[in-house]
Amino acid sequence: MPESIALITPSVSVASAEALAAALAPRLLAQAAHSDVEGGFPTREFGWLREAGLLAAPLPVALGGSGLGETAHTAALLSTLRHIGRGNLAVGRVYEGHVNALQLLQRFGQPAQVARWAQEAAQGHLFGVWNTEAHDGVKLEPLPDGRFRLHGSKTFGSGAGHVTRPLLTAALPDGGWQMLILPADEQVPRYASEFWQPLGMRASASFRIDFAGLEIGTEDLLGQPGDYYRQPWFSGGAIRFAAVQAGGAEAVFDETRRFLQRLGRTNDPYQRQRLGEMSLLIAQAQHWLQAAAGVAARPDAATAAEATVAHANLMRSAIEDICLRVLPLAERCVGARGLLRPEPFERLHRDLTHYLRQPAPDAALADAGRYALEQTSPAYQLWQP
Structure with missing residues (x-):
């Protein structure tokens, strides 16, 4: 070292x-x-x-x-x-x-x-991970001197212009997918900020990024072709973004309660009912995080990849559902007055709604269902080692 x-x-x-x-x-x-x-x-x-x-x-x-x-x-x-x-x-x-x-x-x-x-x-x-792309995705061209030239672009490159060590996936001539870490402060890509005109998450700077003409060496290649998509790490990593989303739901809860306390609406029976429902949802999210951490930390999490991925898919689906149920309850609590700036609800609503739109939510839940259908163990053992 x-x-x-x-x-x-x-x-x-x-x-x-x-x-x-x-x-x-x-x-x-x-x-x-x-x-x-x-x-x-x-x-x-x-x-x-x-x-x-x-x-x-x-x-x-x-x-x-x-x-x-x-x-x-x-x-x-x-x-x-x-x-x-x-x-x-x-x-x-x-x-x-x-x-x-x-x-x-x-x-x-x-x-x-x-x-x-x-x-x-x-x-x-x-650092960051930029994987999403459209029709003009990133490709690696081997050069005679052993280096590689990049072609194409990525979309939704969060932290564009500020992430100096982005991890990219790139297509090889033989069709494989290779990870690389670009020294973006030395090999500077072109950032298209006009791409990012979002409903929410404005400050994430998730631009379209063009890498055409940049060159890297073999020391910048990470792992072997296909490693990025190895399970359970590829799909199982969803528990990380779901944890961030759960934090967003907690912020909505905290700000809703603060708003009602400030207005002296804590004795309203309907507000109490809504806060009870929100409390139930927030507690569920916290329990899901604990359960997901327990499954991911099992000694056999990698070898039992299908079970690990299936549970991660359940967790991300549950957190999405929880967030989508917390938001309208908060809106009804604070009313139109609470949705006016400088109150934070308008931004929190936009940001959380946008961030919940992660790729393939239906496929994630369907895959968990496929796994469950293929098992014969009783429900209490389904997610156990």
């Missing part, structure tokens, strides 16, 4: 990372309205995360992190993501991509690569 890496000491423990995220949530929420601009980015907020050591936290302790990204600490990771989502869903979206990239590079990278990228993360580089 390079001496410069060995000298890095972990800035936070797993427990303190979770506590720091919880403490940051109110600051993130207070700042969110100022960051809610099309084409903008929560630069100040990521400065806070960087100062708190949360960008390096998913790294192993030996590489300057807290080990937050390790399977054994999945519960703490999901709680950390939930707290950041509670503060600002756009920040949570980009931070979840950062965590995803760090987990992928640790899982599939060579030791020298992991050490190099870990050092860059510890130095403050922001």
